């Protein structure tokens with residue numbers, strides 16, 4: 001026993017070192033109990049954890065008990081040393097338990113053990129007693145030094161128990177997040193499916209009515225219905241696009257397509273929107289080059305439209321938006337540059353997240369649901385490409401993406417300035 005005392009600082013340091021990397025809590029607590037028993041010359045030791053539900057103690061760890069009777073036994077707060085320690089939050093040392101009715105004798109009967117003396121100290125974490133560490137049957141009396149040693153070990157046990165509680169909470173939260181994610185996906189899938197049919201009917205009938213009435217008196221009202229129903233349809237399509245990709249059901253229909261051509265087509269479709277704000281919309285593609293690559297042209301056009309729509313929406317009147325494309329040996333780089341309001345540095349890493357918008361939803365001046373960029377990211381990544389944004393608040397933004405020429409070719413990792 002004496003050599004164990006001599007090694008005590010080393011063993012405590014070892015326990016402290018291992019605290020941050022406990023793989024098996026049971027083994028760790030067992031080591032604490034071994035050190036507690038050896039260093040106080042005690043015959044044994046145990047750790048009783050307080051159960052918030054049953055309002056009594058159970059054996060979290062023990063040195064010598066065998067058999068499940070003791071493992072599953074509960075110790076009451078009233079009429080036990082553990083209870084006295086717990087209630088007064090102070091160490092209790094009893095040199096002769098036969099003369100003290102605080103000892104709970106049932107455990108001795110179950111374990112076939114004769115307890116003669118006990119030292120119990122509270123295991124405290126965040127100012128709350130969560131368990132009691134006990135050592136038993138020292139030949140001599142328990143001393144102040146024994147109390148100090150067991151208190152140090154109890155604080156390590158407290159930290160280990162706290163880690164376990166945190167670990168359980170993290171796991172429960174992750175599980176909850178997974179369930180919520182699944183619920184959200186199911187909700188999106190069901191809601192968009194259910195909305196699509198009535199919306200299709202509204203659009204179809206409104207178009208039919210427009211042709212039927214063919215009168216300038218009602219044109220504005222019917223156009224408003226058609227425009228807004230079309231907008232709703234776009235929102236639903238965006239929702240299902242991200243969802244399809246995440247559930248793995250989205251497919252690429254790749255053919256050789258000209259990126260230069262897609263850029264020109266998308267630019268033409270946004271000419272009116274740009275003109276309304278007197279924004280100059282330019283395209284810069286290498287002259288005489290089609291920039292042919294195997295892509296799903298429809299999806300790349302959607303990506304470019306989402307980016308260009310934002311560039312025009314977030315650029316003030318008389319601004320400038322330039323769409324560029326460049327051929328590199330392994331990839332084609334496309335970028336959209338604007339001299340608009342820019343994006344604050346704190347938001348730039350989030351704008352590709354689903355439903356993320358820089359302005360608060362309540363105060364924002366622009367429409368949208370924060371889906372356009374997440375859809376775009378999904379689509380570019382389906383192509384094995386990469387998309388990113390660079391921006392300076394008040395100066396403007398550049399959104400760029402790379403499309404690999406060969407699917408197996410790794411793309412450069414660091415975004416480079418346009």
Ligand code: ADP
Nearest residue numbers: 310311314342351357358368369370371372373
């Ligand atoms: P939304 O359809 O709501 O605009 P997006 O996913 O397309 O959603 O964009 C997310 C957010 O990123 C936008 O709400 C906007 O705050 C910001 N953003 C995107 N493009 C630009 C841009 N060119 N300039 C400034 N902010 C932008």
